[in-house]
Amino acid sequence: MSVESNPTAPPAISPDEHRSRISAVQARMDEQGLDALFITSEDNFRYLTGFDAPVWQNLTRPRYCVLPGSGDPVLVLPSGNEIIARRTAPWIGDIRSWVAPNPEDDGVSLCIDALKAARGRHGRIGAELGRESRVTMPVRDFLRVREGVAPLELVDGDWMLRTMRMVKSPAEIALMRHVCQLVSSAFEALPSYAMRGDSEREVAAKFQIEVLRRGGEKIPYLICTSGAGGYPCINLGPGDHRLEAGDVLILDTGVSYRGYFCDFDRDFSVGEPSDAVKHAYDAVWRATEAGIAAARPGRRTSDVWLAQAEVLAEAEGKEVNREGFGSGRLGHGIGLRMCEPPSNSPIDDQVLIENMTLTIEPGLPFFVDGKDGPERKILVHEENIVITPDGGELLTRRAPREMPVIE
Amino acid sequence: MSVESNPTAPPAISPDEHRSRISAVQARMDEQGLDALFITSEDNFRYLTGFDAPVWQNLTRPRYCVLPGSGDPVLVLPSGNEIIARRTAPWIGDIRSWVAPNPEDDGVSLCIDALKAARGRHGRIGAELGRESRVTMPVRDFLRVREGVAPLELVDGDWMLRTMRMVKSPAEIALMRHVCQLVSSAFEALPSYAMRGDSEREVAAKFQIEVLRRGGEKIPYLICTSGAGGYPCINLGPGDHRLEAGDVLILDTGVSYRGYFCDFDRDFSVGEPSDAVKHAYDAVWRATEAGIAAARPGRRTSDVWLAQAEVLAEAEGKEVNREGFGSGRLGHGIGLRMCEPPSNSPIDDQVLIENMTLTIEPGLPFFVDGKDGPERKILVHEENIVITPDGGELLTRRAPREMPVIE
Numbered sequence: 001m002s003v004e005s006n007p008t009a010p011p012a013i014s015p016d017e018h019r020s021r022i023s024a025v026q027a028r029m030d031e032q033g034l035d036a037l038f039i040t041s042e043d044n045f046r047y048l049t050g051f052d053a054p055v056w057q058n059l060t061r062p063r064y065c066v067l068p069g070s071g072d073p074v075l076v077l078p079s080g081n082e083i084i085a086r087r088t089a090p091w092i093g094d095i096r097s098w099v100a101p102n103p104e105d106d107g108v109s110l111c112i113d114a115l116k117a118a119r120g121r122h123g124r125i126g127a128e129l130g131r132e133s134r135v136t137m138p139v140r141d142f143l144r145v146r147e148g149v150a151p152l153e154l155v156d157g158d159w160m161l162r163t164m165r166m167v168k169s170p171a172e173i174a175l176m177r178h179v180c181q182l183v184s185s186a187f188e189a190l191p192s193y194a195m196r197g198d199s200e201r202e203v204a205a206k207f208q209i210e211v212l213r214r215g216g217e218k219i220p221y222l223i224c225t226s227g228a229g230g231y232p233c234i235n236l237g238p239g240d241h242r243l244e245a246g247d248v249l250i251l252d253t254g255v256s257y258r259g260y261f262c263d264f265d266r267d268f269s270v271g272e273p274s275d276a277v278k279h280a281y282d283a284v285w286r287a288t289e290a291g292i293a294a295a296r297p298g299r300r301t302s303d304v305w306l307a308q309a310e311v312l313a314e315a316e317g318k319e320v321n322r323e324g325f326g327s328g329r330l331g332h333g334i335g336l337r338m339c340e341p342p343s344n345s346p347i348d349d350q351v352l353i354e355n356m357t358l359t360i361e362p363g364l365p366f367f368v369d370g371k372d373g374p375e376r377k378i379l380v381h382e383e384n385i386v387i388t389p390d391g392g393e394l395l396t397r398r399a400p401r402e403m404p405v406i407e
Numbered sequence: 408m409s410v411e412s413n414p415t416a417p418p419a420i421s422p423d424e425h426r427s428r429i430s431a432v433q434a435r436m437d438e439q440g441l442d443a444l445f446i447t448s449e450d451n452f453r454y455l456t457g458f459d460a461p462v463w464q465n466l467t468r469p470r471y472c473v474l475p476g477s478g479d480p481v482l483v484l485p486s487g488n489e490i491i492a493r494r495t496a497p498w499i500g501d502i503r504s505w506v507a508p509n510p511e512d513d514g515v516s517l518c519i520d521a522l523k524a525a526r527g528r529h530g531r532i533g534a535e536l537g538r539e540s541r542v543t544m545p546v547r548d549f550l551r552v553r554e555g556v557a558p559l560e561l562v563d564g565d566w567m568l569r570t571m572r573m574v575k576s577p578a579e580i581a582l583m584r585h586v587c588q589l590v591s592s593a594f595e596a597l598p599s600y601a602m603r604g605d606s607e608r609e610v611a612a613k614f615q616i617e618v619l620r621r622g623g624e625k626i627p628y629l630i631c632t633s634g635a636g637g638y639p640c641i642n643l644g645p646g647d648h649r650l651e652a653g654d655v656l657i658l659d660t661g662v663s664y665r666g667y668f669c670d671f672d673r674d675f676s677v678g679e680p681s682d683a684v685k686h687a688y689d690a691v692w693r694a695t696e697a698g699i700a701a702a703r704p705g706r707r708t709s710d711v712w713l714a715q716a717e718v719l720a721e722a723e724g725k726e727v728n729r730e731g732f733g734s735g736r737l738g739h740g741i742g743l744r745m746c747e748p749p750s751n752s753p754i755d756d757q758v759l760i761e762n763m764t765l766t767i768e769p770g771l772p773f774f775v776d777g778k779d780g781p782e783r784k785i786l787v788h789e790e791n792i793v794i795t796p797d798g799g800e801l802l803t804r805r806a807p808r809e810m811p812v813i814e
Contacts, residue, residue, distance in 0.1 A: 003612040057628040058746040083640035205410040205619045221464040233490035339465045
């Protein structure tokens with residue numbers, strides 16, 4: 001067994017970059033009237049500090065970061081986790097710990113103390129409360145913290161961070177390009193290692209092995225589904241169905257490298273695709289082109305949606321319908337989370353800025369004759385891009401113009 | 408590239424078993440004075456319904472399950488997810504959906520309606536509020552639901568589910584045994600594929616490839632760390648250090664199969680281990696034996712802790728100290744979550760019942776001479792067991808009596 005070594009792989013985010021993030025966030029906090037941020041979720045924690053370890057999988061022990069309006073963050077960690085911080089966030093000096101699990105007080109009083117000490121002129125603390133956020137601690141403990149810091153008020157600080165995180169640095173873009181490229185290679189090679197008779201589970205295992213061999217680090221997300229003449233849904237994990245002639249197969253994956261994600265898919269036909277599948281593939285391929293071209297600074301996510309929706313509507317012989325927008329969006333932000341704001345949706349309207357990263361993800365529903373009448377299928381395409389003055393620049397390697405075939 | 412097919416692998420949990428879980432939970436709800444449960448987290452959702460898809464990685468779209476005091480659950484899902492439910496939880500008929508993301512109302516009003524309709528004589532709803540729980544939706548939306556269902560009161564219903572989930576069915580134990588066995592094989596083969604000069608990252612990739620080849624489905628957790636004469640901490644992901652003579656290497660992994668986890672580790676010496684490492688390995692091996700023997704119905708998690716702590720204290724030449732219990736516990740529950748209650752801890756005291764599943768996880772700190780003085784190391788051992796009338800029965804294959812060596 002061999003894995004590829006890749007000495008040219010880009011480095012993880014540096015402590016200097018974390019320090020400059022902190023300065024930028026603190027300036028924005030003051031504008032937003034926040035004395036401190038109270039952070040509990042893996043991606044925000046990592047964005048601010050660099051803290052990196054698999055421990056977030058263990059939900060018994062929460063971990064906390066308090067960022068005051070000036071100065072370095074305070075980390076409140078279960079004992080043992082200090083070594084992770086010294087190794088992955090060595091620039092942070094103030095680490096407080098408790099022996100966990102302690103059902104009486106799992107870090108709550110340490111958080112209250114750190115938040116009270118950060119009190120400033122605003123009287124407000126930004127927590128992970130709003131849209132698309134997650135508090136990664138028991139809600140009962142969160143409410144205890146809220147009560148314990150009164151009269152300091154907890155308001156949403158997550159959306160402020162999300163909007164800052166939308167725009168990536170050169171180091172972040174390099175990491176995302178790296179993971180997009182290695183996963184592109186694993187997809188391009190798929191017809192050489194997946195074959196008729198393989199179950200979806202076997203194909204999923206082989207694909208993951210390819211990703212790992214090429215340097216992918218974590219594969220938290222893998223769709224792998226197939227069906228005669230098309231698949232019914234983009235959200236299914238692998239099952240026991242074995243590939244046979246006439247099947248359409250999709251894999252859609254979120255792979256991370258030094259914490260940064262790709263999120264894209266590839267479609268394959270087992271044997272020659274039907275005319276209906278060719279038509280759908282052609283439509284989503286062209287819709288992707290239109291979405292990439294529309295993704296320019298100053299335009300909006302709703303424009304990126306519309307550019308794709310027009311191609312899809314034409315292929316369906318319909319008018320664009322801003323109300324009935326299917327699965328809600330045609331792509332989204334990406335970074336330290338696989339799915340970040342914004343959404344390429346008619347109701348989003350985020351203005352695009354240079355160095356934002358997006359997925360472009362059109363899908364076309366179509367019908368095939370099934371044994372009990374017409375069956376609804378969908379074909380979804382996806383690429384990852386970064387916004388440049390000239391439009392979207394691919395981070396992935398573009399999917400083939402014609403649908404790849406598993407012979 | 409080949410992956411092993413395994414026709415004797417146990418099946419996923421059946422709809423019949425989900426139905427009987429629902430009946431048992433509903434009986435307990437009535438005892439606890441709960442009219443309904445409001446469920447948002449992947450593992451509780453799957454435990455009650457069978458709903459299974461990779462979509463939980465996407466935090467933009469939450470999903471909800473309302474379990475009334477009698478009758479089937481109601482699923483509130485983002486549009487598109489209905490197909491997942493029909494495929495993986497086909498026995499559930501009442502599915503309500505909305506087009507997500509919708510920042511104005513991401514399923515909140517649908518949840519409020521379903522919860523109000525479940526109102527019964529108790530006036531209380533069990534939510535995921537307490538110890539070791541996670542609400543997997545934005546807290547702002549959770550508070551809107553809480554306000555919207557008033558005067559119905561939201562109280563913790565998670566701990567009730569957790570305690571029921573501690574005791575596993577034969578089908579659950581078969582799935583856990585299956586994943587423990589295949590990961591045991593990947594660990595046993597490690598000295599044949601990991602070698603001096605490999606980086607920790609390369610070893611981690613090779614190990615994951617072995618797990619996937621042998622039928623492991625997901626690998627959300629992988630510790631892989633090493634150091635001269637010992638490693639400093641059990642919680643580090645793989646780094647760039649290359650294995651050399653005198654290193655001690657640990658891999659600790661949470662792998663899942665049909666949703667059920669193993670969580671155990673193996674230690675390796677690169678070349679012959681030092682006397683200090685041999686001493687530590689012998690102590691944690693014997694502490695594990697003691698923990699397994701102590702894990703009998705009617706005894707408590709604190710007894711399982713004490714049996715291990717006595718061996719460790721003796722090896723350190725110390726008295727057992729119930730206050731200073733290191734990392735807080737020596738093992739924990741396991742199932743659909745990698746770390747579930749209870750904890751093998753002096754402050755836990757959960758009474759053991761036949762068919763509970765536990766990890767037995769002793770660790771021994773020790774010191775070696777470093778270039779700047781004594782360096783603290785730790786050696787951690789771990790096995791997974793099921794409680795039987797005769798004591799703990801291994802689900803894993805027991806680690807070797809002598810520390811395995813990478814030549």
